[in-house]
Amino acid sequence: MGFAESTLFAERVHFPVCGSYVYLNHAAVAPLCRPAAQAMEWLTNDCLMHGSFHYERWMDAYAGFRQSASRLMNAEAGEIAMVKNTSEGIATIALGFPWNEGDSIVVFREEFPANLCPWQKLEARGVHLKWLSIYDPLDRIEEAARGSRLLAISFVNYLSGYRVDVDGIGDICRRHGVFFFLDAIQGLGVFPLDVRRAGVHALAADGHKWLLGPEGFGLLYVQRDWQDRIEPVEFGWTNVAKYADYASRDMTLRPDAGRYECGTLNTVGCFGLRGAIEYLLHVGIGNIAPAVLDLSRRLAEGAQAKGYELGCQWTAGTASGIISLRREGADSRALVHRLKQHRILAAPRQGWARLSPHFYITAEEIDQVIALL
Numbered sequence: 001m002g003f004a005e006s007t008l009f010a011e012r013v014h015f016p017v018c019g020s021y022v023y024l025n026h027a028a029v030a031p032l033c034r035p036a037a038q039a040m041e042w043l044t045n046d047c048l049m050h051g052s053f054h055y056e057r058w059m060d061a062y063a064g065f066r067q068s069a070s071r072l073m074n075a076e077a078g079e080i081a082m083v084k085n086t087s088e089g090i091a092t093i094a095l096g097f098p099w100n101e102g103d104s105i106v107v108f109r110e111e112f113p114a115n116l117c118p119w120q121k122l123e124a125r126g127v128h129l130k131w132l133s134i135y136d137p138l139d140r141i142e143e144a145a146r147g148s149r150l151l152a153i154s155f156v157n158y159l160s161g162y163r164v165d166v167d168g169i170g171d172i173c174r175r176h177g178v179f180f181f182l183d184a185i186q187g188l189g190v191f192p193l194d195v196r197r198a199g200v201h202a203l204a205a206d207g208h209k210w211l212l213g214p215e216g217f218g219l220l221y222v223q224r225d226w227q228d229r230i231e232p233v234e235f236g237w238t239n240v241a242k243y244a245d246y247a248s249r250d251m252t253l254r255p256d257a258g259r260y261e262c263g264t265l266n267t268v269g270c271f272g273l274r275g276a277i278e279y280l281l282h283v284g285i286g287n288i289a290p291a292v293l294d295l296s297r298r299l300a301e302g303a304q305a306k307g308y309e310l311g312c313q314w315t316a317g318t319a320s321g322i323i324s325l326r327r328e329g330a331d332s333r334a335l336v337h338r339l340k341q342h343r344i345l346a347a348p349r350q351g352w353a354r355l356s357p358h359f360y361i362t363a364e365e366i367d368q369v370i371a372l373l
Helices: 005-012 034-050 055-073 086-096 117-125 138-145 166-176 267-283 285-305 332-341 363-372
Strands: 080-083 104-108 128-132 150-154 179-183 202-206 218-222 323-326 347-349 352-355
Touching (some): 034 055, 055 218, 086 202, 104 138, 267 285, 285 323, 285 363, 332 347, 332 352
Parallel strands (some): 104 128, 150 179, 179 202
Antiparallel strands (some): 202 218
């Protein structure tokens, strides 16, 4: 493991779910970590007892969230917007981008629909889609990038768990002047990500998977020098710079990524995801990544030894926390159901059983799962 055993068990205190389940479903909906739950509990109790009396604490939480999220990816706080979910973040970029008829986008067939539907909708506006596979080599991606306006790909594929070469793709986009969009929901919180080094212009992620936060609250990163070119597609009173002046009718946009926030925010979600991100930063992404890879490798090797096929071959450079497996003649849904009877949570996905351990899961729990395959 990436942690000493004593440190790992100390962290498990923050995951009371471990007392009841072996939780291998972080790629779907993760359990809350205790810091996230405690932060939300504080706010709900405070609202119960005091209403909005401590409203300034809400403002502090919004600013604190932007700071914490920016630290997670080496961005600026002013490049972080609060959104409902990954889909809203992607749609903001797709619909607000300064398209011209005849522009082209590099997209990938294996993507989750959230990172396909918004781009496909642009075909009605004369935008052309160039289809690739996430498994295509970088030279094939570079060929498609030439002459394209934007490339959209997921950090980690939701089904196979394949982790793309973000830095390599970023180099390609930089050389050819292509806007680089990253759907980060299956990798952020597990693997280090430096948007400056990788040349990522925008990314979106929700809080309820590997970030160990609540559903219904996520983040959108937009590089500052693109903010004046990507228009808000939802418009309300808080998009404008003078939103706190209710008598103002000035439509000048906010000077940061707050321009993409339309109206009242999900404050309890903000408290929760800020608490979760600060917890992950405390543990250290540099510690989390090797721990997760150790667990997924152990699971992959154990499954293969029992005759299971993997969604993609496990390699240190492309593996993630997602292991999808199947065996000829076996029903993946039945396997997931059988695991659940043993209080092991996984998910059936398109004929595969998808298992996704986070860093606090133990090697012994993985061995327990393998024994039941």
